[in-house]
Amino acid sequence: MLRIFSIAGLSLFLAILPARAENGAKPVVLATLFPIVDFARDVAGDFAEIVSFLPPGAEAHSYAPTPADMMRLSSARLFLYLSDDMEIWVPGLVAEAPAALLVRAVAPETSAAFGAGSAESGHAAEEHVHIDGHAHLGRDPHVWLDPLRAQAMVDRIADALAEADPPHADAYRANAVALQNRLMDLHNEIFAALADCQTRVVVCGGHFAFGHFAERYGLRHLSPYAGFSPNAQPSPRALAELVRTMRALDVSALFYEEILDPKLARVLADETGAQLLPLHSMHNVTKEDVAAGATYFTLMRRNLDNLRKGLGCGP
Numbered sequence: 001m002l003r004i005f006s007i008a009g010l011s012l013f014l015a016i017l018p019a020r021a022e023n024g025a026k027p028v029v030l031a032t033l034f035p036i037v038d039f040a041r042d043v044a045g046d047f048a049e050i051v052s053f054l055p056p057g058a059e060a061h062s063y064a065p066t067p068a069d070m071m072r073l074s075s076a077r078l079f080l081y082l083s084d085d086m087e088i089w090v091p092g093l094v095a096e097a098p099a100a101l102l103v104r105a106v107a108p109e110t111s112a113a114f115g116a117g118s119a120e121s122g123h124a125a126e127e128h129v130h131i132d133g134h135a136h137l138g139r140d141p142h143v144w145l146d147p148l149r150a151q152a153m154v155d156r157i158a159d160a161l162a163e164a165d166p167p168h169a170d171a172y173r174a175n176a177v178a179l180q181n182r183l184m185d186l187h188n189e190i191f192a193a194l195a196d197c198q199t200r201v202v203v204c205g206g207h208f209a210f211g212h213f214a215e216r217y218g219l220r221h222l223s224p225y226a227g228f229s230p231n232a233q234p235s236p237r238a239l240a241e242l243v244r245t246m247r248a249l250d251v252s253a254l255f256y257e258e259i260l261d262p263k264l265a266r267v268l269a270d271e272t273g274a275q276l277l278p279l280h281s282m283h284n285v286t287k288e289d290v291a292a293g294a295t296y297f298t299l300m301r302r303n304l305d306n307l308r309k310g311l312g313c314g315p
Helices: 007-015 034-044 067-074 090-094 147-164 166-193 211-216 236-249 263-272 287-291 296-311
Strands: 028-031 049-052 078-081 102-105 128-131 134-137 201-203 220-222 253-257 275-279
Touching (some): 034 049, 034 147, 067 090, 147 166, 147 211, 211 220, 275 296
Parallel strands (some): 028 049
């Protein structure tokens, strides 16, 4: 959880920090989730410095900000995050941020709920889902995995950059249009690549982040988890029902979230003989991903390759 600073202590702490960069320097933009970082870099071009707020491999839902993070806020012009439903620690963090810092959420409006698309329920959740002690409707926050919803994120990122740095507003919006065109090309590529598959059922052995993606491309998804909490555990009934469903559908591939240890997925694969294949949800990336120059587009195409393999899609 966020460490609590006294107002007086925080003021003294910030007072000893270096002053903000001169007006002529590039504005520093902090961004949370990897897709926001990657999109913001494309939109900013050479006019702003985009810095990932999360360390590589950190858990995005339940990250605990540190005093060093507060120091970084003091030198930034803009802080970008997805939503209060996703990064539940952000409101507490920015409540203590300098008044000059612009804080902007970039998630598009959505009420889609895919929280319990499990074998136990067989449909999307309508009930409340509890995430780390916070009650939420079963809205799926993983909007970036649908390239068309990602286009709306790019609009909001461009608007935030333009507000933070008005002299370069036109450049930001032009870069945003170029990025949105690439996202449309990606959408068309995915649509064509998944048009002819032996099955359209995606079975995930962990938390399923691809509800928006599945809806966009006409896929059915099954998971033993109800909701999006990284600390949730599936019920024995849900696990048994998923195994029965996999056998009945003759499922040959089981997907898991790439950045997490797939302990449960391995158990289900051993039980059913399914092949394990990773899907990258892109909440965050690893040091290895960073070193390899991973982008939203390279990771989405890696996901597409694995989906085509697991679903038996045609050439």
